[in-house]
Amino acid sequence: MTRVWKRWLPAAVVPAVVAGGAVLGTVQAGAATDLPDKTPQEVLEMVADSSVRSLSGTVEQTSELGLPQLPTDSPAGESDASSGVPSGVASALELLGGSHTARVYLDGHSQARVQVMDRLAERDVIRNGRDVWLYSSKQNAATHLILPEGSESEGYHGDKAWTPEDLAEHFLSSVEPSTEVTVGSDSEVAGRAAYELVLTPDSSETLVGSVSIAVDSETGLPLSVDVEARGQDAPAFEVGFTELSLETPSDDLFNFTPPPGATVTERVVEDHHAKHAKHAKGDRGEHSKDYVKYGSGWETVIGLPADEVPPELMDSPLIAETAQEVDGGRLLSSALVNVLVTDDGRVFAGSVPLEQLQAAAEGR
Amino acid sequence: MLAALAAVPVLIALAVRLSSRDPGPGQGPPFLDRVSQNGLFIALTGMVVSIPLFLPLTVSVAAGDTIAGEAGHGTLRYLLAAPAGRIRLLAVKYAAAVVFCLAAALSVATAGVLIGSALFDVGPITLLSGDTISVGESLLRLFLVACYVGLSLLGLAAIGLFISTLTEVPVGAMAATAVLAVVSQILDNLPQLEWLHPWLFSHHWLGFADLLRQPISWDSFAANGLLQGGYIVVFCALAYSRFATKDVLS
Known part of the structure; x- marks a missing residue:
């Protein structure tokens, strides 16, 4: 009988050791x-x-904003066009939800590469001096932006x-x-x-x-x-390095030639203002001069007049499904930001409870 | 079974070759839209298509058959009558399952490369990062991908070995192992169980894409190796204990 127990010993000890090792790893x-x-x-x-001007590292971002998760992570790789949202908006929204891993390489002010690692796909942004390349492996499409002169050293x-x-x-x-x-x-x-x-x-x-x-x-x-x-217990938004090396990354990383067969869009960024719009990811940047500000500090509420809101945005099924009906309009609620779309089409957003958005909307 | 696996890329290649319409970017399984420009992508598409079902299924059959198959044939008694020892028999059986895992992944990759180069042009391959690498390096990366996939299946093979010691009906062991592989993948897709995901043996199965980035990201290779190692150690220990204490009657 003791022989039998001895033979069951590894079955008990090995899982315990593995579990112990796993726990120890997280504690350390x-x-x-x-x-x-x-x-x-x-x-x-x-x-x-x-x-620090040169580094290479891995950045991880997770958000728990309470927004429904968007099904863009599926391995089948549906195109963004099918969801009915303008793809720029969709990919920006998608970056806000769930978790993402990206590798970042920096060398000086003018050379940078960010690789957002998706499942079986990747999105790249490469800047080398005045040339900026955006590449998406899923669409096999590249966009080439040329920054205005003098921006290399800035x-x-x-x-x-x-x-x-x-x-x-x-x-x-x-x-x-x-x-x-x-x-x-x-x-x-x-x-x-x-x-x-x-x-x-x-x-x-x-x-x-x-x-x-x-x-x-x-x-x-x-x-x-x-x-x-x-x-909320879990952090609503987290972004940070999981790996970091301060060595200068290899120069080859910043030399990008679009692969054969890729669709290439050429664009020239002309004036200073447009450049800032690009930095703001094209979404809201161009409207920045027309908004109205209520309150101050952390309670700031931003109001957008109806004609500044792209109409297709509110028609998209994504937002139609997420928004809930409240007094005076529809509310897009997340852990950090509330957005109120009034019945007449104005948009109010801020890190404040709904009542304050409604007050801002009524007070004009 | 290896021939059945090798048929997957061949079927994909023939389908793409014979259809008049190229799939658009982002349509169908990943990498499919690149196939008509570069035959090497057939191997990758074949890999992506085989990972969820075909590869685990064949590995389940191979691993589930190890001990239960001998018991089912009534040959296990005779094997143990020879002065080989139960540990040694178990080790040899698991080694055979490991070889099968690697052979299965390699046969998908090899068949893909062969049929791809026969039916389509072969040229420098475009990585996920948008960089282009030469044919020689592409073949090296494909070999790494096959090794990664083979490694990913070792945990499942260990589970199959353990289940195989529990029963004398080989089909039962095979089916149970295959079901576990599918269940693990389903659990991996439920966002509510996110805490569980890093512990599922199928979690890193599609992580071979990290070998197709420039520079190669070894993180998932290492994480996968560690995870599979854990599964191998735990289930081989369970299999040993069960097998060493078992009354072999057939």
Whole structure:
């Protein structure tokens, strides 16, 4: 009889060891780190002082916005056209829901490549100097944008006179009236020790619970951003590196030639304004001058007049199914943002409860 | 069974060749729209089509037959009468199942490459990232894809081996293993069970696409290897315990 028990021993021990190993792996990933204490001002100075210009890494994004998941992840690979939504809007909406993994390569200000890794497909954005290529493997289509002259050397902050201290102070003074800025417990992101900068809105009238930004303790590079929504346990929006290397990526990555057989669209980006529209992913950028702002800080509500809203947007089955009827219009509700479409076609959006959107809509 | 697997890419190739209309981009199984320009894509399309059902089915048959088949034929007694030992018999049987997994994946890839080069032009292949690589490198990547798929099936083979020690009816073991493969894939598609997904043996089955990016992303290869390794260790241990304590009567 003891022989029989001995022979069943591996069947009990091996699963236990495997389970133990799996548990240990997850515990180690969350191991606490201990860094010298810093004030929010000092952490912000580190961010502003950060000199990281070349990196390659993997970025993961997950959102729990409470929106229905869009069936674009299926391996069969349906085309976006069948859903009836303009494909640009659809892909932007799709990026907001669910989780995505992307690889990011940066070299200086003018060379960048982002690869959004879908199931059995990939979407690429490659910038090399003035050339920007967008490529989607599912559609086998490439778009070539040529940026205006002089944009190769331009950074994101045109003002070179700002010192890190100034930037940190400016950020704090503009944010502090409505927000509490603290440094949370040290964390580990992508295997690097990081400071956690936590922004908590003072107002209770916003859907945003808190925003935490992990800042690399060595280089000051922001490593991850988590947005917590009120009344929800899981972070509503998370984006952060899972792997990061600060080595300069290979130059070949930034040289893109559209593959044979791909449909290529050529586009020239002319003026400065259009360029900004592109940065805003083409969606809302071009309307930016016509919106109306109500409230301030975290309670800001943006109102769009009816003629600025693309009509096909509201007719799309996607939005028709998601929106729910409320007093005075239809509401698109998510964990972080509410959007109210009034009966006369105006659109109000903000990180606020529905009542405030309705108040803004009535008050005009 | 290998011939049946090899027939999958051949059928796809003939269908594309004989139809007058090219599938548009994004239509049909992935990579199908590239086939008429580059025959090498047949191997990839064949792989994508075979992974959900054909490959697991054949592996289930091979793995479910290992012990139960001998028992069903009444030959297991004689095998054990020889001074070989039960562990050794189990190890040899699992090794045969492993070889079958790799052979199954390789036969889909090889048949795809052969029929593709016979019926269509072969040229540099376009990766998912939009970069183009030479034919030689493409064949290397296809070989890696086949290895990845073969590796993905090892966990299922271990489960099949364990189920095979439970019964003396080979068909029962085969069917149970095949059903598990399908159930695992269904569970993998239910968003409500997201916490469970990384633990399902079929979770990384379509992850071979990561080998078709530039540069290659080895993350899913490693994650898949670890996952399958866990399944192999657990179910081989279960199979050993069950088999070592079993009363072999047939």
